[in-house]
Amino acid sequence: MEKNHFEGLSPEELVEAAVFPVEMSAEERTAMALEMKELRLKRMASLTGEEKTYANLVRLRIQMERYLMAESLPQEEKFFGYFLKAYQSIIDRNQRALALDLGLHHTKLNRLLHDHDTPNLAFIYRLEKHSGNMIPALLWWKIAIKRTELLIVSDKKTKASEGKKVRNELHFSFAANQ
Numbered sequence: 001m002e003k004n005h006f007e008g009l010s011p012e013e014l015v016e017a018a019v020f021p022v023e024m025s026a027e028e029r030t031a032m033a034l035e036m037k038e039l040r041l042k043r044m045a046s047l048t049g050e051e052k053t054y055a056n057l058v059r060l061r062i063q064m065e066r067y068l069m070a071e072s073l074p075q076e077e078k079f080f081g082y083f084l085k086a087y088q089s090i091i092d093r094n095q096r097a098l099a100l101d102l103g104l105h106h107t108k109l110n111r112l113l114h115d116h117d118t119p120n121l122a123f124i125y126r127l128e129k130h131s132g133n134m135i136p137a138l139l140w141w142k143i144a145i146k147r148t149e150l151l152i153v154s155d156k157k158t159k160a161s162e163g164k165k166v167r168n169e170l171h172f173s174f175a176a177n178q
Contacts, residue, residue, distance in 0.1 A: 053090060053091060053092075054134070056090040057087075057090060057131060057132075057134045057135065058134070060083065060086050060087060060090060060135065061134060061135050061139065063083075063086075064083055064135070064139055064143055065139065067083075067143070067146075068139075068142050068143065068146065079115050079143070079146065079147045080112065080115060080118075080119060080140075080143050080144045080146075080147065081112060081113045081114050081115035082115075083140075083143050084112055084113055084127075085113055087127070087131070087135070088113070095109055095110060095113070101130060102123065102126045102127070102130060103126065104123065104126075115147070118144060118148075119140070119144050121137075121141070124137045124140045124141050124144065125137050127140050128140065
């Protein structure tokens with residue numbers, strides 16, 4: 001039976017055991033960073049248009065997922081129109097061409113791009129298909145309803161005024177939220 005030499009070590013100790021530290025001067029670090037930057041730029045320059053579009057769609061999807069995972073209220077108002085504009089930019093289509101691709105009137109697309117209208121499920125399904133299923137319909141839908149969610153959380157005035165219109169409100173003697 002072989003003995004595991006790494007058993008019982010903390011994560012920091014495991015890293016120290018497996019990764020050899022490299023001592024570098026400031027000039028060497030700068031030179032290495034410059035070399036890495038050049039390699040990245042060379043690689044980016046060699047990408048085809050299709051590869052760039054794919055990479056940018058992956059990046060957009062990750063941005064959308066991170067936006068939805070944020071537990072606090074977002075600092076910026078990135079609603080559906082923001083992400084739809086980003087999508088339009090990535091695929092390099094003007095409004096009329098994208099509207100035609102999605103089977104939508106260009107004025108309706110304009111209203112969606114500027115968050116003056118809410119998308120319906122049919123449009124969400126079309127976006128999923130148009131993106132080659134890179135951005136799922138559920139993700140688009142969650143982005144679309146995020147604005148409503150934030151409104152429900154923050155609009156106390158409307159909630160109170162609408163509450164005044166209710167008759168025969170249910171009350172429970174054992175409920176904590178009275």
